[in-house]
Each structure stands twice: as C-alpha cells, then as structure tokens.
Amino acid sequence: ELAARALDAKVEMAPSGAAGLSGYAIPSTVPNTLTLNFRGLSRDVPTFSFADLRACVEKGDRDFFRRAFEGKVVLLGTVLNFEDRKLTSMRLSGGHDGTPSARCALPAAAGTAQKARSDVAGVFVHAAAVRNLIERDGVTELGFPSRTLLTIAFAAVIACAAGVFAPSGALIAWLGLTAVWVVVAVWAFVHALALPLTEPALASLAALAIMIGYRFVLADRDERFLRKSFAFYLAPEVIETMVASGKMPALGGEMRNVTMFFSDLSGFSSIAETMTPVELVTLMNEYLSAMTDIIEGHGGYVDKYIGDSIVAMFGAPADDPAHARNAVRAALKCHDTLAELNEGHPAFAGHGLSHRIGLNSGEAVVGNIGSPP
Structure with missing residues (x-):
C-alpha cells in the first residue's frame, strides 16, 4: 500500500x-x-x-x-x-x-x-x-523446474568431464566450473537475480564421485588389466595405441600382416672370448638398450633376446598399417647407432662390432595362447 x-x-x-x-x-x-x-x-x-x-x-x-x-x-x-x-x-x-x-x-x-x-x-x-x-x-528467484534443469545440466557436464578425463583432471574441471559458477551467481545476485549455488555444486560433486566410482569398478577395468599385463614388455606408446583401439587381448588369434625383425652381432663369440664377464655384460647392456629404444621408438615390440640376437616384430600386438616402413627405418637407425657406439662409447672401443639385420613381412597368426585371465 x-x-x-x-x-x-x-x-x-x-x-x-x-x-x-x-x-x-x-x-x-x-x-x-x-x-x-x-x-x-x-x-x-x-x-x-x-x-x-x-x-x-x-x-x-x-x-x-x-x-x-x-x-x-x-x-x-x-x-x-x-x-x-x-x-x-x-x-x-x-x-x-x-x-x-x-x-x-x-x-x-x-x-x-x-x-x-x-x-x-x-x-x-x-x-x-x-x-x-x-x-x-x-530479487527474482528461479522456480523449481528451472533450478532442477540447471542442476541436472551442471551435473551432466561434470559427469562428462569425469568420463573423459582422469580423476584428477575431472576434479580440476569441477573446481574450475564451480568457481566460474560462483562468479556468475554473484554477478547475477548483484543484478537482483538469485541463481542456485549449492544445489549445482553438490549435485555435480555427487556426479563426479559416481562417475569416478563407475570408471574404477567397471569402465576402466579392462584398461587397467591391459596396462598391467603388458607394462613389463611393451613400450608405453604401444600400450597407449592398444588402449585407444579398444581391443582387449583374448584367447585365440587372427591373421595379420606383420614384419619380423631379427639381428645378431657378427663374430660375437670370438669377441666375447677376449672380454671379462663384467666387460661383456656392460657391452651387451649398452648395445641391447640402444637397439631396443630404437625398435620401440618406431612402434616395434621386442619379443626376446637370444644372447646377442634380438627378435622383434612390427604390426603386433598393436596394429600398425605402416609396419614394414617402420621396421626398415628402425633397422637403418640401428645400423647408424651401432657405428656411433663403436666410435664414441668406451665399452665398444677396440671391438669394431657389426651386426646383421633381417626383415621379413608376411601374414602371421597374432593372438594369445594360454588360460583365461
């Protein structure tokens, strides 16, 4: 009145x-x-x-x-x-x-x-x-339907972030989005519009916790198994490729075109007889480490070492359409690197090591043999 x-x-x-x-x-x-x-x-x-x-x-x-x-x-x-x-x-x-x-x-x-x-x-x-x-x-306040829709949208954005990013990244996204929302809410309140503050923040926090729990219990279970299974004998880049493909290792196999890599040192037995065991171990560790880094750096997988020999493959277990090209590049790089080691590394001084590398591309059965995990 x-x-x-x-x-x-x-x-x-x-x-x-x-x-x-x-x-x-x-x-x-x-x-x-x-x-x-x-x-x-x-x-x-x-x-x-x-x-x-x-x-x-x-x-x-x-x-x-x-x-x-x-x-x-x-x-x-x-x-x-x-x-x-x-x-x-x-x-x-x-x-x-x-x-x-x-x-x-x-x-x-x-x-x-x-x-x-x-x-x-x-x-x-x-x-x-x-x-x-x-x-x-x-002050204008939002009605229940508008508050509910806003809260659901806020929680959905954080749930999507939790599904895409790692838990730490999702938490940072929640903190950042909440901080932005607080600024928006304060600005709106200064202009006589009261936006819900606690409901979106708490609902999105609950969505974050639920999504992280879901990923840990169900969604990321296969990925964790894959990383754990191959962590000790596959390069991280190869594991990431397998994870990105979404193909889990399973019993059985499939025909796939791959390139096999084989190398050994020329006259290694005669050279080894002139060295002490400690010198031989030092030399082999340096040689095998350098060659392995090159092979894995080109997408290859080292299957085994047989004395001074290296057996590796390209195109498996992670699929690589350019396996033959990558294998050739790895072989050339291995050849150049051995020459550099002969010239500059003390363990190789006076030995003049050389190696032979063979490559063969063709179809092979790629898969797993054994019992289920």
Missing part, C-alpha cells in the same frame, strides 16, 4: 495470480511473497530520532520536515536492541539499523557510530520491501 501510494498507482492482479505495480511484475516464486533485496544492507536508509522531531516541532522549524520528508515514504518503528529484532538474509554480511541523519533541535547523541550486526530492526525489513517495489529491484 505504501509503495502504491508513493507511485500513485494501484496493485494489478494477473489471471495467474501474479501481482504487478505500475507495470512492474513483482517477482514471486511462492504466491504473495517477495524475496527482498537488501541492497546497501540498510546503511543508506536515513533514520531520525522521534525525540528530536518532537523538539523540532516545538522549535517551529517546518523547513526541516519539508527537506527531510517531502516526497518520501516514512515508517515509524523502534530500533531498540531487545525488541522487534529480525534475522534476514544479510545476517552473514552484517546489517545496519540505518544511518543516523542530522538532527533538527537536539544535539547529536554521543557514540552513535553504526556497527554491523546479525539482526536488524523489523522496520528496516519493511523499508527494504517498500524500496524494492518502488525501485523495481526485488
């Missing part, structure tokens, strides 16, 4: 039951309610001492009343510390019982500095309601 009189308007009721005032649709999630916007935390509401106003009347200063109250909505109420105190939505920020205005007749009271407090006098709740209606800045 106070707002309607101040605006010289009448409350309008829509067929849906929504109320309006001077063309302003009053936001109301629950019928006949208004979520108050305590902009300014009531600090910008001027307050006057009733005793001072009475003294002003006795003084006959009518101009003071005109300056202070003309064209204003005036509320009468108490601001005592023990009566009509209200906890409002600004209690965590600290509300204020208005701002004391200049007095007309009586001297300013000592110690009138305002302190932020968790409760405010009830008259300031009324003042906020009147101001929201006049200035059209009541």
Whole structure:
C-alpha cells in the first residue's frame, strides 16, 4: 500500500495470480511473497530520532520536515536492541539499523557510530520491501523446474568431464566450473537475480564421485588389466595405441600382416672370448638398450633376446598399417647407432662390432595362447 501510494498507482492482479505495480511484475516464486533485496544492507536508509522531531516541532522549524520528508515514504518503528529484532538474509554480511541523519533541535547523541550486526530492526525489513517495489529491484528467484534443469545440466557436464578425463583432471574441471559458477551467481545476485549455488555444486560433486566410482569398478577395468599385463614388455606408446583401439587381448588369434625383425652381432663369440664377464655384460647392456629404444621408438615390440640376437616384430600386438616402413627405418637407425657406439662409447672401443639385420613381412597368426585371465 505504501509503495502504491508513493507511485500513485494501484496493485494489478494477473489471471495467474501474479501481482504487478505500475507495470512492474513483482517477482514471486511462492504466491504473495517477495524475496527482498537488501541492497546497501540498510546503511543508506536515513533514520531520525522521534525525540528530536518532537523538539523540532516545538522549535517551529517546518523547513526541516519539508527537506527531510517531502516526497518520501516514512515508517515509524523502534530500533531498540531487545525488541522487534529480525534475522534476514544479510545476517552473514552484517546489517545496519540505518544511518543516523542530522538532527533538527537536539544535539547529536554521543557514540552513535553504526556497527554491523546479525539482526536488524523489523522496520528496516519493511523499508527494504517498500524500496524494492518502488525501485523495481526485488530479487527474482528461479522456480523449481528451472533450478532442477540447471542442476541436472551442471551435473551432466561434470559427469562428462569425469568420463573423459582422469580423476584428477575431472576434479580440476569441477573446481574450475564451480568457481566460474560462483562468479556468475554473484554477478547475477548483484543484478537482483538469485541463481542456485549449492544445489549445482553438490549435485555435480555427487556426479563426479559416481562417475569416478563407475570408471574404477567397471569402465576402466579392462584398461587397467591391459596396462598391467603388458607394462613389463611393451613400450608405453604401444600400450597407449592398444588402449585407444579398444581391443582387449583374448584367447585365440587372427591373421595379420606383420614384419619380423631379427639381428645378431657378427663374430660375437670370438669377441666375447677376449672380454671379462663384467666387460661383456656392460657391452651387451649398452648395445641391447640402444637397439631396443630404437625398435620401440618406431612402434616395434621386442619379443626376446637370444644372447646377442634380438627378435622383434612390427604390426603386433598393436596394429600398425605402416609396419614394414617402420621396421626398415628402425633397422637403418640401428645400423647408424651401432657405428656411433663403436666410435664414441668406451665399452665398444677396440671391438669394431657389426651386426646383421633381417626383415621379413608376411601374414602371421597374432593372438594369445594360454588360460583365461
């Protein structure tokens, strides 16, 4: 009623039951309610001492009343510390019982500095309601359907992130998205729109936990088995290729075109007879390590070592359409690397090692033989 009189308007009721005032649709999630916007935390509401106003009347200063109250909505109420105190939505920020205005007749009271407090006098709740209606800045809240859809969408985004990224990456995505949402929610609240904050955050956190649990128990079980099974004898790059293909090792086999790689050192037996066991082990470790790195770096798989010989394959167990080309490149690189070792590595000094490399491409049965895991 106070707002309607101040605006010289009448409350309008829509067929849906929504109320309006001077063309302003009053936001109301629950019928006949208004979520108050305590902009300014009531600090910008001027307050006057009733005793001072009475003294002003006795003084006959009518101009003071005109300056202070003309064209204003005036509320009468108490601001005592023990009566009509209200906890409002600004209690965590600290509300204020208005701002004391200049007095007309009586001297300013000592110690009138305002302190932020968790409760405010009830008259300031009324003042906020009147101001929201006049200035059209009541808080708009989303209805239950909108909040639900927003929460579901938020949880779905995090669930997708948990399905794509590792758990640590999914957690970072949740923290980042939640931080962005908090910023958006604060910005919207400054503009009198209250977005749900805790529901999307908690729902997405639950979705994150469920997806991580699902992946650990079911979805990633085969991948963990694959990594565990081949970790000790396949290069990480080859394992990643197998994981990306989605093909799990199974009993049986399939015909596949592959390239076999075989190499051995020329005259190695004669050379080994001239070396101590320690020297021989050092030499072989350096040689086999260098050759293995090259083979695996070109997508090959070292099947076994037979003394100084290396047996490897390209195109299995991970499929490689360019297996023949990669095998040739690996062989050429092995040849060049051995020449570099002969020239620059102390363990190879004086031995002049050379090796023979054979490659053969053709069909082979690729698969697993044994018992089920």
